[in-house]
Amino acid sequence: MGQSVAFSYVRSQFGVSSEDALWLLRGFHAAAIITSIVGIVIIKWVGNKWLFICSAFIFLIATIISIYTNSFSILLCARITAGFANGFMQAVAGLLFIATYQGKEKPLGSIISLAATIVGICLSLAINSSFLEDFGWRFTYVLSVPIMSTVFLSAFFFIPVREQKESIEVDWLSIFPFAILIFSMLYTVMYWDAFGGLSSIYITSSISIFIISATILFIRGFTHTNPIFDTTLFKYPSFIAAFFISFLSGVVFVFNFNMIAKLLGGILQMSFSDILVFISLLALLLFVSILLGVILLAKKVNAFWMMIAGLLCIAFACNQFSQLNTQFYINNIITPSLVCMLGAAFIALSVIIVAMKSVPPEKIAKVGNFRSVLFLLGIAIAAVDLTRIIDYRRVANFNAMIRYTNAGDSVFSQRLSGFKAFYLSKGYDPDSAYQAAIKAMTGTFQLQAFFKGMMQTFHIASIICIAFACLIFLLWLINNLQWIANKFQIQHSKMHNHV
Numbered sequence: 001m002g003q004s005v006a007f008s009y010v011r012s013q014f015g016v017s018s019e020d021a022l023w024l025l026r027g028f029h030a031a032a033i034i035t036s037i038v039g040i041v042i043i044k045w046v047g048n049k050w051l052f053i054c055s056a057f058i059f060l061i062a063t064i065i066s067i068y069t070n071s072f073s074i075l076l077c078a079r080i081t082a083g084f085a086n087g088f089m090q091a092v093a094g095l096l097f098i099a100t101y102q103g104k105e106k107p108l109g110s111i112i113s114l115a116a117t118i119v120g121i122c123l124s125l126a127i128n129s130s131f132l133e134d135f136g137w138r139f140t141y142v143l144s145v146p147i148m149s150t151v152f153l154s155a156f157f158f159i160p161v162r163e164q165k166e167s168i169e170v171d172w173l174s175i176f177p178f179a180i181l182i183f184s185m186l187y188t189v190m191y192w193d194a195f196g197g198l199s200s201i202y203i204t205s206s207i208s209i210f211i212i213s214a215t216i217l218f219i220r221g222f223t224h225t226n227p228i229f230d231t232t233l234f235k236y237p238s239f240i241a242a243f244f245i246s247f248l249s250g251v252v253f254v255f256n257f258n259m260i261a262k263l264l265g266g267i268l269q270m271s272f273s274d275i276l277v278f279i280s281l282l283a284l285l286l287f288v289s290i291l292l293g294v295i296l297l298a299k300k301v302n303a304f305w306m307m308i309a310g311l312l313c314i315a316f317a318c319n320q321f322s323q324l325n326t327q328f329y330i331n332n333i334i335t336p337s338l339v340c341m342l343g344a345a346f347i348a349l350s351v352i353i354v355a356m357k358s359v360p361p362e363k364i365a366k367v368g369n370f371r372s373v374l375f376l377l378g379i380a381i382a383a384v385d386l387t388r389i390i391d392y393r394r395v396a397n398f399n400a401m402i403r404y405t406n407a408g409d410s411v412f413s414q415r416l417s418g419f420k421a422f423y424l425s426k427g428y429d430p431d432s433a434y435q436a437a438i439k440a441m442t443g444t445f446q447l448q449a450f451f452k453g454m455m456q457t458f459h460i461a462s463i464i465c466i467a468f469a470c471l472i473f474l475l476w477l478i479n480n481l482q483w484i485a486n487k488f489q490i491q492h493s494k495m496h497n498h499v
Contacts, residue, residue, distance in 0.1 A: 010137055014072040024079045029380030030186055031083030032090065034179050036372055037228060039091025041172045047161040052092040056152040059085035063148060066141045090117075092159070094368060111297060111352055113368075114375070115290050118253075118348060174220055174228045181213035182377075189381055193388065230366040238358035238475050239367070242351050245307070245468060246371045249348040250378020252314060255461065256340050257282065258386050262454060263321070263333060270330075282341055289345035303353030304476040306346050311469035313343025318462035322455045348375070354472075393453030394446070401445050416441055 011021045043051055062082040069075050097113040188206045195202050221231030233239050257279055264270045264278060296306065317340035324332060355367045419437035428436060 010072075010075075013137070014075075016072050020072070023076055026186065026190065026380065027076060027080035028083035028086070029376060030182060031080050032087035033182055033373055033376045033380065035084045035087025036090045036094075036376065037087075037178055037369060038175050039088040040095060040369070041175060041228070042088070043092065043095065044172075048092045048096060049155065049159045049161045051088055052159050053152065053155045055085040055088035055092075056148060056155055058082075059089070060145065060148045060152055063141045063144045067138050067145075090372070094372060096159075111294060111349055114348060114352060114371075115294050117375075118290050118345070119287055171220070171224050171226060171228045174217060174224075177213040177216040177220075178228070181210055181217065184210040184213065185377075186380070193392070227366075228369055230363060230369075233359050233363060233366060233370070236358045238479065239355055241468070241471055241475055242355035242358060243370060243374065245311075245347065245351050245472075246355070246374035247378040248464075248468070249344070249351055250375040250380075251382040252344045252347060252378075253286075254379055254382035255386060256337075256344055258382070259321070259454065259458070260333065260337055260340075262390065263324075264330070268328075268330060282337060285338060286341045286345055289342045290349070292342075293345045293349040297349060297353060302476075303350040303357065304472055304479075307350040307354055308469045308472050308476075310343040310346030310350060311465045311472070313339045313346065315462045315465035315469065317343065318458040318465065322458035322462060324455065390450070390453050390457060393456055394450045397449035397452045397456075398446055401449060412441075415444075 010024065011017070014021075039051060039055075046054075059082050062078040062085065065078040066075055066082070069078065093116075094113055184206045188203060188210065191206075192203060198204055198207075217229055218231045221227045221229045234243075260282065261275050261279060264275045270278075293306070297303065317336035320336040321333065352367070352371060355371060356364045359367060416437050419440040420433050423433035423436040424430070
């Protein structure tokens with residue numbers, strides 16, 4: 001995630017488009033998602049230690065190449081290679097966490113694993129935001145070299161070849177439909193607009209391939225004795241809810257930082273360095289919120305209620321953002337931003353507990369496969385396509401504003417005359433002043449359309465979060481009907497005895 005803050009610098013140095021620069025993140029995440037699952041199968045043949053060591057070495061080499069290359073193509077290949085290596089390391093780390101914590105402590109291992117991932121994201125954003133302005137985008141990779149060198153050397157001494165209680169996946173055939181599913185999904189999302197949606201044979205073919213791959217995985221999950229993705233888990237309603245919220249939690253992390261940055265830069269016109277400082281503070285706040293969430297779960301706070309609280313925090317923040325006008329100040333977004341970070345942390349942590357408590361104990365290990373893929377997929381899709389969604393809303397709003405604007409409207413005429421008078425005072429001739437005034441009005445419309453698109457997105461996000469909060473409450477109610485009935489019965493008995 002840290003490299004995402006450097007896109008503008010990469011574009012300016014290599015002269016590539018924003019779409020091309022985004023492939024640095026798309027390729028990295030797509031590769032990491034696939035190998036995070038492939039890795040848990042490969043471990044069967046090569047073991048934890050050597051898979052981790054080889055992956056760390058490849059990641060280190062790819063990072064060094066990223067520092068010194070002057071070719072965008074080589075940089076892109078290096079980042080995709082680093083993504084593959086990163087996924088393998090995540091697979092090893094995840095399995096070791098699960099193997100270390102057994103029985104009732106297994107959810108704690110998953111929480112610590114996820115917390116470590118999120119803390120890494122937070123520190124990456126904070127550190128890169130702090131150094132980017134002064135040292136350039138390559139410094140993002142320079143910082144990784146000493147850290148990865150330490151990790152690489154430490155792996156020789158601390159990573160075991162195999163844990164005694166480690167669960168090894170044997171369903172290696174599912175790797176192929178899974179990889180095809182991820183690529184077809186990302187391809188459809190990324191090129192939907194470019195190819196004209198369902199009218200394009202490329203998009204319809206990609207969707208068809210996605211459906212076929214998903215069907216194969218679903219059937220194999222029911223028929224295989226030890227599948228990678230145990231689709232029998234979908235018969236548990238709470239798991240289904242956690243399934244979607246896992247994806248939502250990944251989206252929320254990117255959504256928070258991305259949308260707040262757009263408010264600061266696109267509307268308040270803050271400098272890039274000031275935006276980076278604000279993002280650094282938010283990343284540190286998220287780090288603190290994660291620690292708070294881990295402590296609360298360790299104190300046996302109900303995960304369902306923590307998830308509901310997190311969803312309502314996000315809903316509150318999005319609702320506050322959706323009510324802003326174009327004259328807002330930075331003070332208006334500080335409180336919602338803080339609440340948003342707290343909610344994001346609570347959702348990401350509690351979803352693991354909810355999912356694991358929804359399934360039989362012998363199937364808990366399978367929950368991690370779904371969670372890791374969905375969380376990373378949410379980050380990947382939101383990181384590269386949220387901007388496109390906002391731009392789609394901006395264009396739709398701008399076209400609507402132009403379509404329904406009456407040139408004879410008094411307010412429109414007054415603003416146009418004001419702009420024209422301004423340019424006349426600057427020495428423009430009448431024709432040039434009129435053209436400049438039209439451009440100024442168009443720019444005003446575009447800014448308003450952009451802002452309205454953001455507000456609409458925030459409003460939709462708040463509704464989605466409230467809907468999920470209600471769903472989680474309903475599931476909690478269903479799961480605890482017997483407990484609630486017993487409470488009422490005990491209370492009624494006490495009142496009856498008192499009488």
